[in-house]
Amino acid sequence: QRALLAGFDGHIAKPVREADLRELARAPTGLLAKFIEYQKEHLQSMLTALTNEDFESLMRVGHIIYGSAGGYGFDELGEIGKKIESKARGSEIQELKRLVNEYRISVEGIEKGRGL
Numbered sequence: 001q002r003a004l005l006a007g008f009d010g011h012i013a014k015p016v017r018e019a020d021l022r023e024l025a026r027a028p029t030g031l032l033a034k035f036i037e038y039q040k041e042h043l044q045s046m047l048t049a050l051t052n053e054d055f056e057s058l059m060r061v062g063h064i065i066y067g068s069a070g071g072y073g074f075d076e077l078g079e080i081g082k083k084i085e086s087k088a089r090g091s092e093i094q095e096l097k098r099l100v101n102e103y104r105i106s107v108e109g110i111e112k113g114r115g116l
Contacts, residue, residue, distance in 0.1 A: 032072070035068075036107065042064065046084070050093070050096060050100060058085075059084075062083070065078065065084070074110065077107070084100065
């Protein structure tokens, strides 16, 4: 019951296989919808941080994206997060603007590709 309330509406029987997890991540479930919602929140945080040249926040959000996206099968999105973290560490504002835009385009592509 708690899982359903938290948005988990998928099911995988044991033993869990990697292919099963990837399929679940690609299905238009509450879990994926929640993932997309979090990515949009990260995008807004990064846009605000860019405006304020808040490189510490950009490093933190980039690190979160890098750590979480791969678990959902979105390795490319995770790599963008890793680059954001790195470029924020060097205060490279122009490159960060480009990467945040690339991130936005990727998130929109995921959302449209999943019918969410």
